[in-house]
Amino acid sequence: MPSVFIKKLNKTVTINKDFSLMKNLIENNIPVASSCGGEAVCGKCQVQIIKGRDNLSTPGVDEARLLESLKLPSDIRISCQVFVHDTAEITTDYW
Numbered sequence: 001m002p003s004v005f006i007k008k009l010n011k012t013v014t015i016n017k018d019f020s021l022m023k024n025l026i027e028n029n030i031p032v033a034s035s036c037g038g039e040a041v042c043g044k045c046q047v048q049i050i051k052g053r054d055n056l057s058t059p060g061v062d063e064a065r066l067l068e069s070l071k072l073p074s075d076i077r078i079s080c081q082v083f084v085h086d087t088a089e090i091t092t093d094y095w
């Protein structure tokens, strides 16, 4: 079963593959910044991928557009658009 380790919280979240990373985090009571409610508009839900980049879904059109427009580094993903297929380690500035 896929899982995500959150370094700053020293917590592992088991991932439901049917839902985005953001939704999985929220369902585990881990706050995720957002002002668009997961519609790939605000970019506030971005997370840094420390390990396991290859275990994530590839960016779709909406995420790719946002990553490009915000000029985000390659280790940043938009959590409301990401699906986790295996293990990963992530963090954000606000945890």
Ligand code: FES
Pocket: 033, 034, 035, 036, 037, 038, 039, 040, 041, 042, 043, 044, 045, 046, 078, 079, 080, 081
């Ligand atoms: S919540 Fe707004 S882009 Fe993800």
